[in-house]
Amino acid sequence: MLILSLYVASFILLLVIYKMLIKRFTSANAQAKINTVTFGDESAVKPNRTASVLSILTLFFIWCAFTGSSLSPIHVPGPFTGDTTFTYTAKNTNKQTDTAQVYIRVNPVNKKITKSSPANNNRNNFTKNDSAEVTAYRSVLIRVKKNDTGGKEENYLVTKINGQAIKAKQTIQVNNGQVILTSKSSISFTPNKGWQMEPIWLPAPEAVFYRLIEIARDGYQNVSLFENIGWSLLRVIAGFLLGCIVGIPLGYAMGLSSWFRGWFDPIVEFMRPIPPLALIPLVIIWFGIWEAGKISLLFLAALWIMTIAARAGVSGVSIAKIHAAYSLGASKLQILIHVIIPNSLPEIFTGARVAMGVCWGTVVAAELVAAEKGAGKMIIAASKFQQTDIVIMGIILIGVIGYGIDTLMRVAERKLVPWKGKS
Amino acid sequence: MSREEIQETSSSLHINNVSMTFSLPDGSTVNALQDVSLKIRKGELLSILGPSGCGKTTLLNIIAGFLTPTSGSVILNNHQVTGPSAERGMVFQQGALFEWMNVRKNIGFGPNMQGIASAQINQRVDELLETVGLHGFANKNVYELSGGMQQRVSLARCLANDPDVILMDEPLGALDALTREKMQGLILKLWKETGKTIILITHSVEEALLLGERLIVMAPRPGRIHKEYELPFAQQAITTDIREVKKCADFTTSREEILSMIWEMEEEIMGRKA
Numbered sequence: 098m099l100i101l102s103l104y105v106a107s108f109i110l111l112l113v114i115y116k117m118l119i120k121r122f123t124s125a126n127a128q129a130k131i132n133t134v135t136f137g138d139e140s141a142v143k144p145n146r147t148a149s150v151l152s153i154l155t156l157f158f159i160w161c162a163f164t165g166s167s168l169s170p171i172h173v174p175g176p177f178t179g180d181t182t183f184t185y186t187a188k189n190t191n192k193q194t195d196t197a198q199v200y201i202r203v204n205p206v207n208k209k210i211t212k213s214s215p216a217n218n219n220r221n222n223f224t225k226n227d228s229a230e231v232t233a234y235r236s237v238l239i240r241v242k243k244n245d246t247g248g249k250e251e252n253y254l255v256t257k258i259n260g261q262a263i264k265a266k267q268t269i270q271v272n273n274g275q276v277i278l279t280s281k282s283s284i285s286f287t288p289n290k291g292w293q294m295e296p297i298w299l300p301a302p303e304a305v306f307y308r309l310i311e312i313a314r315d316g317y318q319n320v321s322l323f324e325n326i327g328w329s330l331l332r333v334i335a336g337f338l339l340g341c342i343v344g345i346p347l348g349y350a351m352g353l354s355s356w357f358r359g360w361f362d363p364i365v366e367f368m369r370p371i372p373p374l375a376l377i378p379l380v381i382i383w384f385g386i387w388e389a390g391k392i393s394l395l396f397l398a399a400l401w402i403m404t405i406a407a408r409a410g411v412s413g414v415s416i417a418k419i420h421a422a423y424s425l426g427a428s429k430l431q432i433l434i435h436v437i438i439p440n441s442l443p444e445i446f447t448g449a450r451v452a453m454g455v456c457w458g459t460v461v462a463a464e465l466v467a468a469e470k471g472a473g474k475m476i477i478a479a480s481k482f483q484q485t486d487i488v489i490m491g492i493i494l495i496g497v498i499g500y501g502i503d504t505l506m507r508v509a510e511r512k513l514v515p516w517k518g519k520s
Numbered sequence: 521m522s523r524e525e526i527q528e529t530s531s532s533l534h535i536n537n538v539s540m541t542f543s544l545p546d547g548s549t550v551n552a553l554q555d556v557s558l559k560i561r562k563g564e565l566l567s568i569l570g571p572s573g574c575g576k577t578t579l580l581n582i583i584a585g586f587l588t589p590t591s592g593s594v595i596l597n598n599h600q601v602t603g604p605s606a607e608r609g610m611v612f613q614q615g616a617l618f619e620w621m622n623v624r625k626n627i628g629f630g631p632n633m634q635g636i637a638s639a640q641i642n643q644r645v646d647e648l649l650e651t652v653g654l655h656g657f658a659n660k661n662v663y664e665l666s667g668g669m670q671q672r673v674s675l676a677r678c679l680a681n682d683p684d685v686i687l688m689d690e691p692l693g694a695l696d697a698l699t700r701e702k703m704q705g706l707i708l709k710l711w712k713e714t715g716k717t718i719i720l721i722t723h724s725v726e727e728a729l730l731l732g733e734r735l736i737v738m739a740p741r742p743g744r745i746h747k748e749y750e751l752p753f754a755q756q757a758i759t760t761d762i763r764e765v766k767k768c769a770d771f772t773t774s775r776e777e778i779l780s781m782i783w784e785m786e787e788e789i790m791g792r793k794a
Binding site: 415417418420421422423424425426427428431435436439440442514515516519 | 584585586603604605606608609610612613614615616617618619620629630633634661663677678681687
């Protein structure tokens with residue numbers, strides 16, 4: 098909730114600052130727009146790159162601020178670490194009261210404070226000082242009675258914390274933490290957690306980055322990062338190519354012959370809305386959990402998309418082009434090669450982009466279910482050991498690679514079908 | 521040879537009692553054409569005019585071989601038309617160029633499909649580019665050209681095949697008035713230089729008058745030939761300026777006469793509908 102409101106506040110604040118700066122630093126002349134109507138004119142709305150950069154920076158900054166990252170100078174309050182102390186007062190069977198101190202050392206996550214503990218000079222009274230150690234975000238149970246004289250007797254009770262009266266199951270705020278008195282007069286101490294995320298929920302950006310370097314160098318569970326990602330990509334490419342090899346000719350046949358259209362229409366229309374993930378159980382039963390299963394799954398994911406794209410490509414050829422080609426003396430085969438196929442390329446490229454995206458998503462999901470190597474396998478294995486930094490690193494890599502694939506497809510599209518959308 | 525003799529030679533186009541009936545999905549039928557007969561001389565420039573729904577595009581598609589008439593036949597060079605062929609080239613209103621080929625490949629498409637040597641095709645394409653006024657545009661992409669230039673490519677592509685008959689389905693319909701006038705001049709020039717038989721469909725009365733040695737006015741429901749004119753304007757426009765021809769009194773009189781005739785037809789249709 099806090100993070101969301103901070104995010105919304107940053108959005109509004111940066112927008113206001115940006116508008117103010119624009120107003121300040123552009124002359125009145127440059128400000129005059131050529132088009133007076135821009136609201137509602139879709140073509141006038143272009144992504145503001147400043148906003149894009151600020152958006153990413155904001156997310157990154159929030160990530161840093163809430164994980165205590167060293168990359169950001171400003172943080173929300175972190176968990177308490179270091180030494181703290183409070184006192185407790187106990188009453189023994191003789192109704193005498195006495196007060197002793199509890200020293201607590203709170204270690205940061207994954208680290209230990211090494212300097213020597215404060216002196217725990219025990220006194221001669223019946224209560225004795227206690228000391229305990231705890232890691233940030235965790236709590237510790239301190240059996241204060243244990244070393245007290247007469248602490249084992251039934252009526253021996255802890256009555257006050259820091260001079261404040263307390264009963265069993267009550268909570269009292271002390272310096273740097275919270276104290277709960279259990280029914281057996283033990284004290285449970287929880288250090289203040291602050292607003293930062295525990296690394297097990299969200300590690301700091303640099304932790305993810307160092308983990309990336311480490312995994313890239315040493316691999317994870319004896320499989321190198323390159324191998325993990327390479328296997329995922331290999332499966333995607335194999336499944337996608339098989340889908341194209343079968344799907345594109347099938348789509349052409351469906352676009353050119355009413356028998357093919359009639360025969361395959363029910364199958365295609367039935368299979369199309371089924372998400373490939375729903376096929377995983379059946380594919381595992383039929384083909385097993387290894388490569389055959391995954392590649393069949395990706396093949397099925399790509400097949401229908403490519404079939405429909407090729408069919409749409411054939412349907413999209415204008416009858417004037419076909420008539421023109423016939424009256425220029427072209428044969429059916431020549432029309433297929435020189436008119437129908439090139440005319441369908443833009444549709445096929447659109448389909449291929451969608452299919453690649455779906456395949457990439459499906460392969461990760463399939464690897465989550467079962468795999469020896471692969472990007473999905475890496476993150477599911479890491480999640481089982483609560484290695485959140487590897488999980489986040491894997492997710493970022495998967496996103497970056499997916500984006501990279503789409504960018505490559507778009508570049509190829511511009512190179513190979515430059516006439517797209519220009520007829 | 522007299523005109524009648526030329527008409528009877530083998531390279532003429534005969535349309536014999538062509539009728540075309542379409543069945544609609546609701547079971548009713550439409551008589552798109554009823555008993556249309558025409559004899560077109562070799563080298564004639566014929567324009568066909570009529571209100572929408574008079575079957576003029578249907579007639580052109582039958583001549584091109586894209587449609588088989590319900591009855592009647594089309595005879596070209598003593599053989600019956602049964603399907604599309606390179607001897608009957610067609611120029612469409614727009615969108616019939618191949619965007620994935622440059623101008624040269626588009627124009628050379630027909631000869632290329634017939635397997636003619638590429639050196640020969642290139643030479644032919646260069647000549648045609650000159651003829652249609654697209655010198656230097658050979659390697660441009662067709663989607664980079666203006667509408668008028670695209671139609672020039674269409675005309676050149678059709679001529680590259682050296683067809684006996686050129687069928688034009690409102691070839692200038694999508695152009696602006698100024699470009700249209702220039703293109704009318706180009707069509708007349710091509711007709712004169714190549715001596716091709718041209719059948720041109722239009723819904724512009726002015727264009728039909730200017731570009732027709734003979735003008736056929738068709739009437740709808742059922743589609744039929746309503747009136748036929750022999751016109752001098754195409755010949756005049758070759759020797760003089762098109763704009764002058766359009767200004768002369770004969771031209772304006774004919775235009776008004778045909779316009780009012782088409783108006784009456786349209787009103788008749790509206791009346792029948794109401």
